[in-house]
Amino acid sequence: MLDLFADAEPWQEPLGPGAVVLRRFALAASPSLLADIAAVAERSPFRQMVTPGGYTMSVAMTNCGEVGWTTDARGYLYSPYDPLGGRRWPPMPVGFLSLAQRAALEAGYSGFQPDACLINRYLPGTKLSLHQDKDEARLDAPIVSVSLGLPAIFQFGGAQRNDPLKRLLLEHGDVVVWGGESRLWYHGIQPLKPGQHPATGNCRYNLTFRRAGE
Ligand code: SIN
Ligand code: FE2
Numbered sequence: 001m002l003d004l005f006a007d008a009e010p011w012q013e014p015l016g017p018g019a020v021v022l023r024r025f026a027l028a029a030s031p032s033l034l035a036d037i038a039a040v041a042e043r044s045p046f047r048q049m050v051t052p053g054g055y056t057m058s059v060a061m062t063n064c065g066e067v068g069w070t071t072d073a074r075g076y077l078y079s080p081y082d083p084l085g086g087r088r089w090p091p092m093p094v095g096f097l098s099l100a101q102r103a104a105l106e107a108g109y110s111g112f113q114p115d116a117c118l119i120n121r122y123l124p125g126t127k128l129s130l131h132q133d134k135d136e137a138r139l140d141a142p143i144v145s146v147s148l149g150l151p152a153i154f155q156f157g158g159a160q161r162n163d164p165l166k167r168l169l170l171e172h173g174d175v176v177v178w179g180g181e182s183r184l185w186y187h188g189i190q191p192l193k194p195g196q197h198p199a200t201g202n203c204r205y206n207l208t209f210r211r212a213g214e
């Protein structure tokens with residue numbers, strides 16, 4: 001298929017106060033990001049976490065960085081250790097860090113120092129219910145969220161769970177950055193539609209960069 005956007009420069013779409021979509025911003029880096037995801041998953045495999053309420057999440061997750069987002073019976077937490085095996089999470093690949101920092105800067109956030117990268121893997125039917133990212137110690141750093149592979153519909157709402165939702169298709173290489181006024185806004189992913197993507201096959205990956213610690 002002829003891809004008219006294959007050589008296009010990235011472009012920006014405003015999403016809300018402090019929030020922007022950087023279309024195709026990660027496209028050029030995507031082959032090395034995918035290779036790094038595979039290397040991280042060799043050490044800390046994808047797993048479906050169980051919420052404190054006993055619900056098995058449909059998204060499969062792993063982490064890299066100083067700390068990783070995980071769950072146990074008591075709640076959601078950031079831990080330096082992968083509960084599968086008890087070793088530290090793999091270090092954040094340099095290409096991850098540089099992409100996250102460039103994206104933050106492009107969105108107007110300077111000095112972003114992410115210490116956590118959550119890696120989500122979606123297969124057809126997988127979804128992520130509406131939630132806030134609120135387990136981080138500080139809320140002055142933005143969230144940088146990178147989409148790779150199959151497209152997915154992202155929902156972006158407001159400060160209240162029942163605020164109206166914007167729905168937008170996130171495609172391979174798109175990056176969403178939110179912070180400031182919208183840092184705690186609700187968001188989620190609708191069930192992934194089946195498909196095949198040349199770079200990832202039947203799945204979608206998402207990298208979520210955060211500053212979790214002080
Ligand atoms: C998340 O909210 O953690 C992930 C969002 C996404 O998969 O795009
Ligand atoms: Fe989130």
